[in-house]
Amino acid sequence: xxxxxxxxxxxxxxxxxxxxxxxxxxxxxxxxxxxxxxxxxxxxxxxxxxxxxxxxxxxxxxxxxxxxxxxxxxxxxxxxxxxxxxxxxxxxxxxxxxxxxxxxxxxxxxxxxxxxxxxxxxxxxxxxxxxxxxxxxxxxxxxxxxxxxxxxxxxxxxxxxxxxxxxxxxxxxxxxxxxxxxxxxxxxxxxxxxxxxxxxxxxxxxxxxxxxxxxxxxxxxxxxxxxxxxxxxxxxxxxxxxxxxxxxxxxxxxxxxxxxxxxxxxxxxxxxxxxxxxxxxxxxxxxxxxxxxxxxxxxxxxx
Numbered sequence: 001x002x003x004x005x006x007x008x009x010x011x012x013x014x015x016x017x018x019x020x021x022x023x024x025x026x027x028x029x030x031x032x033x034x035x036x037x038x039x040x041x042x043x044x045x046x047x048x049x050x051x052x053x054x055x056x057x058x059x060x061x062x063x064x065x066x067x068x069x070x071x072x073x074x075x076x077x078x079x080x081x082x083x084x085x086x087x088x089x090x091x092x093x094x095x096x097x098x099x100x101x102x103x104x105x106x107x108x109x110x111x112x113x114x115x116x117x118x119x120x121x122x123x124x125x126x127x128x129x130x131x132x133x134x135x136x137x138x139x140x141x142x143x144x145x146x147x148x149x150x151x152x153x154x155x156x157x158x159x160x161x162x163x164x165x166x167x168x169x170x171x172x173x174x175x176x177x178x179x180x181x182x183x184x185x186x187x188x189x190x191x192x193x194x195x196x197x198x199x200x201x202x203x204x205x206x207x208x209x210x211x212x213x214x215x216x217x218x219x220x221x222x223x224x225x226x227x228x229x230x231x232x233x234x235x236x237x238x239x240x241x242x243x244x245x246x247x248x249x250x251x252x253x254x255x256x257x258x259x260x261x262x263x264x265x266x267x268x269x270x271x272x273x274x275x276x277x278x279x280x281x282x283x284x285x286x287x288x289x290x291x292x293x294x295x296x297x298x299x300x301x302x303x
Contacts, residue, residue, distance in 0.1 A: 047271045054155035060277040063201035099142045108177040116178040138212035140257030147261045173266040222256045223249045
């Protein structure tokens with residue numbers, strides 16, 4: 001028993017990459033390090049390193065088998081501007097552009113009007129709208145794409161040693177910028193197509209098409225499910241909300257539409273998504289309940 005406890009304590013110190021390498025040593029190590037329970041625990045405790053996070057998301061979200069070549073991504077952009085499709089004057093394009101300027105407006109990557117970050121974000125969102133015309137564009141997608149862009153850029157810049165290393169604890173997604181891209185349009189194109197591919201996987205493999213489709217049908221279901229969970233886990237808080245006329249959709253809609261990216265600090269959002277890509281929607285439910293539990297005492301005094 002002591003040996004098992006000791007091994008668990010040691011494994012808790014492993015980061016995700018070390019755990020995966022250890023699981024490949026032999027069958028015994030795989031049984032200890034490679035099981036789903038241990039993987040999830042390591043992700044919750046230590047997360048994934050910034051230089052590996054984007055590839056980890058691609059793999060776990062199921063985007064790796066169907067990486068989208070830039071030529072296909074570019075064709076989607078051309079479709080958007082085709083005379084028989086959308087054009088820059090269309091209401092959809094205007095709506096996307098309007099939300100692009102509101103996406104992380106104080107972040108160095110997106111603060112400059114028509115800068116590299118805003119342009120890349122706009123391009124990816126309009127390509128998504130063309131790829132999935134039944135979905136089009138929905139508020140919330142802009143924050144999800146922006147986070148993926150930052151993680152993809154962080155992975156590339158880390159590999160090129162353009163940002164501080166994780167080892168000295170100075171790395172933060174709040175400090176990422178696109179300066180290292182410079183005028184290298186080919187790198188930008190690759191980055192955009194990779195982010196586009198991961199967004200496609202999110203839409204198809206995590207049932208997010210129904211979340212962002214017109215009339216947001218799945219959002220209503222998620223809000224209902226969260227309401228029932230709130231009733232079971234925090235009945236006194238749920239009763240207080242009912243007394244003051246607050247329903248779950250008042251605070252939880254943004255949680256689901258943006259996958260928490262609008263409400264949490266970026267460095268915490270990516271840790272949530274590390275688990276989201278393997279656990280799915282229940283991750284958002286758990287984080288939501290945890291947030292309400294943390295602030296329950298203050299919330300109970302709100303009138």
